[in-house]
Structure formats: C-alpha cells, structure tokens
Amino acid sequence: MKLIYYPGCTLKNSARNFDVSTVSSMAELDVEVEELDRWNCCGTVHALGAENVMNRVAPVTNLIRVKETAAKTEGMASEFMTSCAMCYNTLKRANIDVKKNPDKLSTINNFLNLETTKYEGDVEVRHLLEYLRDRVGFDKLAEKVKKPLTGLRVACYYGCLLVRPKEVAFDDVENPMIMENLIAALGATPVNFPLKTECCGAYHAVGKPEIIADRTDKIMGSASEQDVDLVVVSCPMCAYNLDFRQDDAKRLNPDFKHMPVLYFTQLMALALECGDDALRFDLHHIDPKPALAARDLA
Amino acid sequence: MNDTTLRFLPGKNNTFTAKVEKISGQKLLACYQCGKCSAGCPMAAYMDILPNQIVRMAQLGMEKQLLASRTIWTCVSCLTCNSRCPKNIKIAEVIESLRETALRNGQRDDRLNIWEISPEVRADLPPIAMIAAMRKLTS
Numbered sequence: 001m002k003l004i005y006y007p008g009c010t011l012k013n014s015a016r017n018f019d020v021s022t023v024s025s026m027a028e029l030d031v032e033v034e035e036l037d038r039w040n041c042c043g044t045v046h047a048l049g050a051e052n053v054m055n056r057v058a059p060v061t062n063l064i065r066v067k068e069t070a071a072k073t074e075g076m077a078s079e080f081m082t083s084c085a086m087c088y089n090t091l092k093r094a095n096i097d098v099k100k101n102p103d104k105l106s107t108i109n110n111f112l113n114l115e116t117t118k119y120e121g122d123v124e125v126r127h128l129l130e131y132l133r134d135r136v137g138f139d140k141l142a143e144k145v146k147k148p149l150t151g152l153r154v155a156c157y158y159g160c161l162l163v164r165p166k167e168v169a170f171d172d173v174e175n176p177m178i179m180e181n182l183i184a185a186l187g188a189t190p191v192n193f194p195l196k197t198e199c200c201g202a203y204h205a206v207g208k209p210e211i212i213a214d215r216t217d218k219i220m221g222s223a224s225e226q227d228v229d230l231v232v233v234s235c236p237m238c239a240y241n242l243d244f245r246q247d248d249a250k251r252l253n254p255d256f257k258h259m260p261v262l263y264f265t266q267l268m269a270l271a272l273e274c275g276d277d278a279l280r281f282d283l284h285h286i287d288p289k290p291a292l293a294a295r296d297l298a
Numbered sequence: 299m300n301d302t303t304l305r306f307l308p309g310k311n312n313t314f315t316a317k318v319e320k321i322s323g324q325k326l327l328a329c330y331q332c333g334k335c336s337a338g339c340p341m342a343a344y345m346d347i348l349p350n351q352i353v354r355m356a357q358l359g360m361e362k363q364l365l366a367s368r369t370i371w372t373c374v375s376c377l378t379c380n381s382r383c384p385k386n387i388k389i390a391e392v393i394e395s396l397r398e399t400a401l402r403n404g405q406r407d408d409r410l411n412i413w414e415i416s417p418e419v420r421a422d423l424p425p426i427a428m429i430a431a432m433r434k435l436t437s
Contacts, residue, residue, distance in 0.1 A: 009425040044429040048375060048394035050323025055433075086426050164377035173381050199340040199376035203430035206423060207410050211344055211372075240424045 001135070004069055004080035005033040006062065008042055008087040015084075015236035017280035021265035022083045022128060024278035029136050029144055034073075036080060038065055042087040043094065045203075053107050059094035060108050063123045064115055070123075079124035081131050083265060085235035089161035092125040092168045127162065128265070129178050129234065130170040138185040146273040148187025151295045154267070155193045155223035155231045156180050159238045163197050173197075179232065179264055186271040195222040200241040212241045213248035217256055220249065224257045229291045232264045239263060243285045260288035270297065314361040321395035328385045329353045335379035335389045345369040349379050349389050356392060370396045371409050371435065401437040410435040 003026070011019035026033045040061055047055035070078040082088050098105040099121040109118045132141060156179035163169045163176050171178040174197065180190035201208075201215040220242055223231050233239045243261040250256045261284070269278040270292070281288050292298040319326055329350070336348035346368045347355070355364050364370070370393055379389040400407065410431055412420070420428070 009429075014422070014424045041429070044426050045375065045433050047433070048388070048391040049321050049398060050391070051321075084426075086430075160376040160378070164381050166381060197378075199374060199378065201341075202374040202376070203427050203434060204374060205427045206412075206415065206431035207435065208344075211341075214343075215340070236424050237426050237430070240427065244422065 001030065002032045002034065002073065002076050003131070004036050004066055004076065006036045006039055006042070006066075006080050006082040006087060006091070008039075008082060008084040010086075010236040011084055014283070015239065015263075017283045018083060018236060018239070018263045018265060020278050020280055021263060021269040021274070024274040025265055025268040025272050028272040028274060029132075029141065031136065033081075034069075034076075036062070036065055037069055040065075042082075042084075043090045044086060046090050046093040053104055053111075056094045056098060056104065057108055057111060059091045060098060060105075060119050061112065061115075062091060063095060063125075064112070064117050064119050066123045067119065068117050071117075077124075078122055079126055081126045081128055083128040083234065083263075085127070085159065085161040085233075086237055088125065088127040089168055093165070095121070095123065095125050096167055127170065127234075129162070129182065132182060133170075133178055138181055141182070141268075142185040142187075145186055145271045147271055147297070149183075149267060149271050149295070149297060150187050152188040152230075152267075152292070152297060153191050153226075153228045154183045154188045155191050155226060155228040156183060156196060156264070157219065157223070157231050157233045157238060157242070158197050159233065159235050160197070160199050160202070161235055179234070182264060183232065183267065186267055188267065188271075191223075191226045191228045193223045193226045193228070195219045200238045202237055202241075205237070205241050205245075209245065209248065212245045213252050216242050216245040217249040217253045220246065220259055220261075221253070221256060224259055228259070229295060230260045230262055230288060232262050232267060234264055246286055258286050260284060260286045260291050262288055312359060314359040315356060317399070318356045318392060318395050321398060322388065322391040324387050324392055326353060326357045326387075326392070328387055329357070330385065332384060334382050334384065338378045338382050340376060340378065341372050341374060345372050349373070349393070352396070353387065353389060353392060356396070364396050365400045365403075369393070370400065373397075375434075397434065406437045408436040 043058040183190040201212040373393045
C-alpha cells in the first residue's frame with residue numbers, strides 16, 4: 001500500500017518523536033509512506049467565522065498538492081494521512097467547508113490563480129488512527145506485534161481535535177474508543193478515565209501557562225487515579241502541555257504524580273520493535289523509560 | 299394570569315446583535331438558557347462571564363461589556379459547548395465573532411505580545427502553539 005503523508009510543522013520540530021515513530025511503524029505494517037511534496041502550514045486553527053475564506057487558503061493549497069501527487073503516482077488514491085490531531089482537524093474542516101460551499105471554493109481557486117491544478121473537493125483527509133482501523137485493521141496490527149506490551153496500563157487521551165466537531169470525528173464524540181482498541185492490539189491494557197476528551201488548554205501554553213498547569217493537574221491526576229503507567233496522545237500540543245507543565249502542576253498540587261506522556265505511535269514502534277531511533281525518548285520532559293522498565297519493556 | 303412574551307424589537311442594540319449573528323452564522327434567539335455550555339466548559343473556571351451568559355448578553359446587544367470581558371480571550375474553541383448544545387447553537391463561533399470584533403475595531407488591541415515571552419520559552423514551545431495563539435489573540 002502506498003500512502004501520502006502530511007507531517008506538519010511541529011512533527012518536523014519539537015515533536016520529531018511523533019514523526020519518526022509514525023513513519024517507522026508504518027513501514028513495519030507494509031504501508032509505503034511518502035511525504036507530501038511541497039506541503040505548507042495546515043492553518044493550525046480553523047477560523048470559526050461563517051464567511052471566512054482567507055484562512056482556508058493554506059489548507060486548500062495542501063489539498064491541491066495531494067491531488068497533484070496522487071495524479072502522477074501509479075496506484076495512489078487521492079487521499080492523505082496525517083498523525084497530528086491539529087493538522088487533521090484543520091485540514092478536514094476546511095475540506096468539509098469548501099465542499100459544502102462551492103462559492104467559497106471558487107473564490108479560493110481564483111485567488112490561487114497561479115496554481116495549475118484547481119481544487120474540486122476531490123481529496124480525502126484521513127487521520128492515522130482512522131487509517132489503521134479501516135485500512136490496515138487492528139487485527140493485522142496485532143499479528144505484526146513482535147514485543148507485546150503485556151502488563152502496561154495505558155490511559156488514552158483524545159483532547160478536542162479528534163472528536164470535535166462531530167463532522168470530523170471518526171469515533172464517538174463523548175466516549176471514543178479507537179485509541180483503546182489500538183492499545184489493546186499492541187498487547188497493553190487500555191484504562192478508561194473520565195477526562196479523556198477534556199481540553200488541555202491548547203494555545204494558552206504561550207501566554208497563560210498557569211491555566212495549562214491547572215489543566216495538567218486535573219487531566220493527569222484523573223488518569224493517575226486509575227493507576228496507569230503512562231498517557232498516550234495524538235496531538236503535539238496536548239503532548240507538550242501535559243508533559244512540560246508537570247513541574248508547575250506539582251507546585252500547584254503537592255500530591256501530583258509525574259507520569260510520562262507518549263504518542264500512540266511510539267507505543268506502536270515499541271511493540272513493532274522499530275528500534276530506539278524510532279522512539280526519540282530524549283525529546284520528552286518526563287522520561288518514559290522508568291515506567292516502561294517497570295513493566296520490563298524498556 | 300398575565301401572559302407575557304418577551305420580544306426583541308428593532309432598536310439601538312440590534313445592530314450589534316445582527317453583527318454577531320452575521321459573523322458567527324448563529325441564531326442567537328434559539329438559546330433558551332439551559333446552561334449546558336457553561337456546565338461542560340473546561341475553561342469556565344478562568345472566565346468572568348460564563349458561555350451561556352455570553353449568548354444572553356449578545357441577544358441583548360451588550361457590546362461594551364462583551365468586548366471588555368476576559369471570557370472571549372479565555373475560550374480556546376475546544377467545542378465542547380457546540381457539541382452538547384441541545385439547540386445546536388455554536389457558542390464557540392459566537393465567542394470567536396466577539397474576539398474578531400474586538401481585534402478588528404481599528405485599535406489593534408492584541409492580547410499577546412510574543413516579545414514579552416522569553417527566548418528560552420519560545421524555543422521550547424511547539425510551533426502549533428505559537429501560530430494558534432497568534433491567530434486567535436492578535437489582529
């Protein structure tokens with residue numbers, strides 16, 4: 001299988017661990033991942049104004065690149081995959097918006113008059129989780145596991161962007177289970193916790209880190225009450241907030257327990273034995289190795 | 299028994315209400331103040347005016363109070379309110395329309411100054427955090 005892959009800016013910067021673990025585990029699953037040629041910013045946040053057109057230009061440009069790449073590659077579908085929840089959300093919503101509003105799309109195509117390809121709503125946006133469930137299959141993933149993550153208790157944190165709004169959700173909005181099912185396929189024990197779709201505070205990381213510290217205390221605290229070893233996420237913003245604000249959370253609440261935050265792809269890379277270079281644990285604030293070693297997995 | 303129907307009639311407040319409805323694409327009068335948006339809001343603890351109150355004040359055209367509120371800068375568009383509203387009002391869109399109005403009134407009253415953040419913190423932050431904050435909090 002061949003698949004176009006959109007990494008996004010953060011996976012090429014602070015979240016390189018997410019990028020390398022995505023690419024190397026897909027190779028183990030016999031999916032040939034090809035990074036999108038000339039990709040640009042996804043737009044980061046979906047502008048909510050009803051008549052906003054300007055903020056759809058960046059995502060639509062990416063959709064044009066996907067269309068071009070798919071057209072010149074034999075056996076490649078007009079779709080692409082991204083593992084970043086933020087890119088997925090912004091690109092998917094822009095795609096839905098321009099498909100629903102042909103006037104908007106024609107304004108954007110006219111604005112992008114230097115592009116030789118016009119966007120016609122003919123590209124599909126997929127998140128890696130969705131691709132793994134629907135195309136690869138969690139049963140096939142389970143067969144490929146070389147080192148089952150037996151005994152590892154994992155809380156899956158979805159945050160906002162994978163489940164809201166419901167038009168972009170590929171699972172239940174209030175109680176998604178797709179990540180738990182993937183974790184179970186890897187041999188680990190998924191553990192439910194009540195705050196799995198509660199917002200981490202997102203971009204307040206920049207100007208109001210005290211809000212993030214409070215959110216981290218609540219969300220990680222809720223997971224830690226379920227006696228888990230670590231939390232997995234699919235968003236580099238959540239990962240940063242929940243990992244790097246733990247010292248501040250500890251100052252806020254002396255009972256706060258430090259706990260590693262990993263990308264779900266890192267657990268895949270671990271179970272598929274992709275090697276240490278595919279994990280990049282050096283990029284974490286809270287080192288995941290002790291928690292994994294406690295389950296004989298490091 | 300005195301049956302009273304509260305009606306919103308054209309008046310000096312309605313231009314602002316109409317503007318919010320246009321930018322957000324939402325029908326403000328659909329709200330019956332159940333409070334579900336505020337009950338589920340993860341940011342409510344840091345707000346001065348709750349989301350359901352924002353909708354009520356927008357119905358009443360309370361421009362000055364709304365644009366001066368801390369709430370419009372606290373909401374991070376997590377969309378919990380939108381997905382739970384029994385009247386399908388997109389409250390996050392209403393709040394974004396207020397943010398956009400405040401940022402585009404000619405004063406350029408930005409709520410984030412990147413240069414006030416230390417270079418160490420800036421280097422640490424993921425790019426999506428920086429871009430998202432600038433898109434939401436600056437003109």
